[in-house]
Amino acid sequence: MSDKITRRKFAAWLAASLLASPAAATAPLRSLRPKPRPAPQPFAALRSALSTPSISGKRGCAVCDLAQGGLIENHRGEDTFAPASVTKAITALYALDTLGTDFRFNTTLATAGRVKDGVLTGDLILQGDGDPTLTTDALGKLAKALAKTGLKTITGRFLYATGTYKEIYQIDPQQPAHVGYNPALSGLNLNNNRVFFEWKLKNGRYQTWLEARGLNHRPTVSGVKLVIEKRGAPVFKYSARSDYEEWNVARSALGKTGGRWLPVRRPAAHTAEVLRSLLKTQGVALPKAEAANMPAAQTVLANCQSDPLPEIIKDMMKYSTNITAEMLGLAATRASGGTIGQLEASARHMTRWAKARLDMQNSLFIDHSGLGAASRVTPNDMVGALQKALLIWPEFPQLMKKIKPRDARGNIDRTSGALILAKTGTLHYVSALAGYVTEGVGRPYAFAIFCQDLEQRQKLLASARETSRNARYWNRRAKQVQQNVLRKWSQQL
Template sequence: MLNGESTIYSLHENTKRVLASLSKIPTAGAVLRKIPVTTRFKTQILGGKVTDEGVLDGDLYLKGGADPGFVSETMWVLVNNLSRSGLKHVKGNIVVDDTLFDKNYISDSRQNVRVDRAYDAPVSAMSFNWNSVNICVRPGEGAGKDARVVLDPPNKYVQLVNNAKTSKDGSKLNISVERKPVEPFGDRLEVNGTIPVGYGEKIIYKNISSPTLWSGYNLQAFLDQRGIKVDGSVRDGKVGGNSEVLAEVESWPLSSIVSDMMKFSSNYVAEMLTKHLSGPSEDKVGNMKEGLDRIREFIADAGVSKSDFVFDSPSGFNRNNQMSAKDLAKVLESIRDDFRLYPEFLTSLPISGYDGTLKNRMTSPNVQGWVRAKTGMLNGVIGLAGFAGRKSGQVLTFVFIYNGSADMYKVRDFFDNLSETLVL
């Protein structure tokens, strides 16, 4: 715990520990320092000349600018912009171009075991809805009837198999969803189990396996909603040489994207932004290796010896990232001392009792709103690090990291109590 340059209290401050999602602190710092905070990423639709009758006699291209926040609302705006071009009929295919980044959709920096949960989604320069699909399950008309299952958003990329049934009122919810890739494209989602009468709705989030095709088929669905017909199929490829921009949409500014990463601890956004750190362009693909090098440089610039830390994952979704509490505090202090990025960094952190991963923690009046900190959790790892305001006007920098076998929730509560002590 630091007050300016003086340490108020330390315990095992020099012991290297697994960071988990506290890793996103140096990731956010590096991104905010090396990329202008007002940067916006463009997603474009391109093609040849549209005739007066609204016909495109060729392929329609969806070119990704690696916007981590490209979601249904953004796609709607993009297609709405396209509709003003007068396009009504595409005689070719939808071709998805994600060549701004490399094709290593699943980073080697993650844990070795793959899962179909949303937090393990692939990363591509053309991604949609965080490369995850929502499976919404509701009870049917009565016990024994099929459950009602809806995909959000609906599209032809996903094959849905609904084996779920409605159970009697008061019975236990028991719904599961399994995702499997399907050749030659797409994913198959199989919904099993039971949902009781009167339950309401259960939403399950699953990642998808092919970001380009997922994005392309969702574009096709949005085009169909606007009455724009596409004769061909969806495939990945590169924008043709004679194409022109027919429509485009910009992302939120970088500062807002970093805030999403920090407040909701998004592994997906962390990896996207790290590939942006590598400096992708028309002549160079964004990649994880060079992005990680930029983050390591940022850590070293904060005064941490390169021999004293290991940083292999921008999200902390592994057990390799290790650093001492003292050195992570140096990183936080270097951010605090840099006016170019500190305001946006501070704003990005979850606020005790109000939002993000701290929304339901430290909710008592004594501490609510007084702590802004990043959380971290893996099996056997709990972390909390950031800044605590005091009613005297002081602002303290603190880092709490635990690695061990104790009850994780008891450790988490202990860290919350320590934070409240800082505020008082």
């Protein structure tokens, strides 16, 4: 008879571990921290797996038994590492624990006036609640819903309000200015706070388009301008003008045709202007949008609601969207009474939560996405948090991304039955992997594997990060190290 664990067996083990003691339902999560067994004997193969292939810097890992709760082995388990996007797993738990699984973001069109015969007497207010998943297509549905009320014009102003969220210019100032994964943050966000820049060379001149591109709508952007200049590096330069944003692009870098996403640094104003354009196609005429504080009394005319929190988290885990992680973290901090004016303050609040609820005593977060390289976690803290995650939300492993096991050559291992559900994390010269193996092994386990060379990362200029072959080579080899360690554990546990 096989000793491999199936999903049904794992669920039974988990239920038994949660219900075995009458105190389990009320005991604090901290009391369940996996404790190292007396003088655990490491597998002889672990050091070999961690050192193959060879990479610079340091590596650390830990693995714990999900059925019995014990730390099986570790290497540099109390050393601190940059977690990169593995941070998102902690942010997801922070949001689930603080906001609840029924939480949704809401974006509304409201008024303190009244609508009669197609005319709104008063102001129309676009109110944001921080939804990081809002798209142009969703905004198009909001515009259509407003048009169905019969509204054609307004006598007052078109206002936009971001509630208690202050606009944050970018997640990490150490990143290149033009990368779409380092967006601004606001109470109103659209398309991950990016615009699509497309170009085509025709008769020696460039045709360009800047669009808030969706699947069903492609409105031209009015609040972002583009200038093509004959010059060398840098390829992209950003300027914030008084009433618009400007991207300056080096002509020599464009080629004949192409397209890419560029960040928007004034997302609230941008979202309002895109909505104004979409409403125009619905026959609703509005004046230029203006910023405003949230008014006290309003009547909601149309509403756009996000997916439930677990669905948002699942997409975040799959696509590793930084804006989603940051807005979930800010929303959780706001709900628990913390300060959300700056990312670092909100991240400190999450750090305190992680110490109290997950017993992560030696970890520190500076943001909610892991984009900043100054956050630190230990392998032991991480596997302990993953075990206690099952008490916060038993289905948490199912929100993580399925990782395909690989053989010693780096090819997909089709003979392995191991089900790896994990979060990856990648920065230049930083690679992390943490999660669960719940099927196809003798006993299910939680794991964390970190590799980093912060000295090499510090030497790498921000402008060179997009093109560094050495960094990409290092990161590929670090991922091979992680797969080697997982393969050894899955074979021997």
